Amino acid sequence: MKPPGRLIVCPTPIGNLEDITLRVLAALREADVIACEDTRRTGSLLKSYGVSARLLSYHDQNERARTAELVKRMRAGEVVALVSDAGMPLVSDPGFVLVRGCVAAGLAVEVLPGPSAALAALVASALPADHWRFAGFLPRKRAELASAFAGSETLVAFESPRRVAATLAVLAEIDPQRPVAVCRELTKIHEEVVRGSAAELAARYSQQPPRGEVVLVVGPGPATSEADSERALLAVRRLVAAGAKPRTATAVVSELTGTSANALYRALTA
Incomplete structure (x- = not known):
């Protein structure tokens, strides 16, 4: 009986084709099929x-x-390589369902290292990289956006070039001096990293939106003390007691206080 196959997750270049690794090329040549x-x-x-x-x-x-x-193919012994259009599969790209399916079926999953726009932008931003989080694509609603900016760690996120100005305008209202880096067209001919305060960059891009693929890196927000967190949680509880939905209450209090909406919701439901 032929032994089970496996899944190889292969990151691909985010712009410059020379960034592909020798291991990824070997895996792509070995695969019976590339998804x-x-x-x-x-x-x-x-x-x-x-x-x-x-x-x-x-x-x-x-x-x-x-x-x-x-999964059926791999059970029959085939090797499947998974790629996305650029960067690491699953990171704001398809692949999660397949990896979970392989794990559930007891199939081996091999992940190869390679290019990542999020990591490249984080390093190029010159902002703190010891504590950071990746938010994928930023939300459009102002309350949700404010909540995303409320953390006390560096934030890395993808953003549409058409929405960069509006997104930075929201951040500039909350914290005009927050350091930001707009990383554009990473690894490509027109690569550009623009660093400055939220207010400065909001003004810059309100006049001329950036072109190409953009990664936003936002510096850490002000740390929230334990006493501030308790007061924010108390405010959420009062709103909920008055009839507000928990998610709505946490979003409102987060926007007003800068406390993480997710942290408030977890504390509320604990």
């Missing part, structure tokens, strides 16, 4: 390195059906 977001984009990457492979589309709309198919 990818866009077969045309992945096909172009493989052609650049003379890799011939069978490609199978795997994206947000079909990942549950594809996961069942790919």
